[in-house]
Amino acid sequence: MTLTIILFLTAEVAILMLALLIAVVRGLTAPIFTPLRLTSIAYVDIVRGIPTILLLFLFAFGIPALNLQGVTNSELIWGWAALVVSYSAYVSEVLRAGLESVHPSQRAAARALGLSQIQSLRFVVVPQAVRRVLPPLLNDFIALQKDTALLSLVGVVEVFRVAQVDAGFYFNFTPYVVVAVFFILLTVPLSRYADWLAERRRRVSQASAGGL
């Protein structure tokens, strides 16, 4: 159970960072960045096209089978990496929608103060973008919490795998029910948090409707 939560929390941080990088790179318009931009588009297209479970098998069994020197063969680490790669593609698209929804005049105002390109993103554009896409972002993270169960298929003994073993041992399905309840308990607070954020955002936008 702790392993499931640790897997989820660390994956979430890694996904956010990777996804933000992909989303920002995809938004670079200067011709010099074209190769980078095309790479990020290809990454999202390819990763989203592959079923998560297939990606998981490719990473957890495929990479160790290559017998690379100095590379870990841990199914846990490669399974975790597969989840990060898979979800970063989806999350990057959510973040990109957020970045594009911030009016260019905000960036102009930031640059006018003398902030660099990166500072403008960090202090002005990204905070606004993330606020706007929080509900869909949390939606993806709820899905991620449940998909940590997929790691059992490559031999990682997380909570679902423990239940399978117990169910097999005692010939009843109670352990599955317990695990189902566990996942619900894990995801419901996130769902309510997403609702609360959406509600707060609605109130704020109503309050400011007269202002602009």
Add this chain to the structure above:
Amino acid sequence: MTTETPDAGPQPTLRLNDVHKSYGDNAVLRGVSLDIDEHEVVALIGASGCGKSTLLRCIDLLEPIDAGAIRLDGVDISWPGYDANAARRKIGIVFQAFNLFPHQSVLKNITLGPCKVLRMPKADAEAEGMTLLERFGLADKAKDYPDRLSGGQQQRVAIVRALAMKPELMLFDEITSALDPELVGEVLDVIRGLKDTGLTMMLATHEMGFAREIANRVAFLDVGEVAELGPPEQVLSEPKQARTQRFLRRVTEAGRL
């Protein structure tokens, strides 16, 4: 290309030399030349689409120019190798639509530049920010978010935000155009106060009466060039150019003079 020494005799604060800017086939600026001396206030007037806003955005390097030169204190800041961020530190701009950062409080809006760009300690930046807010009667709004403020208050905050960077030159891009008529006065009062402090300013405006009152010189922009330039009494009351006369007649008919 930047061989001029800044101290070679008295320099205008800003010198525009044959500035050109096009968007595709649309030539917005067709060779604008204009000098602004220290402590001088220049008003830019002209019909919508004449290039006023574009010119101000080009001066703040928010848009690259196609040809010509923009010199600030004798240094060519439009040269591609020049650090645009360094130039923007010296130039403040206030936009028609305020463009405050909605996710930050009023005080945060004001301290962001000094903290991150000038690397000022947070406490100092906040103290200076509060001093500025007090000066413009906005101290009680420091903790509010922009959407709680009226348009006039938002625009005054935007002016304070630009002033917090202690610019040498301030650009105002039709800063009263998005305001309800009864809120225009409080913003214009701020500009009057700034003129008294000797700040060098360039303002694009549709308020002809205000241009006459505040400007040392008025520049009439038409199809991307300075069609007429001179003291406000001359340009606004006895324009020499036929196109200036036509423009002012239209403005008078609309009741804005």
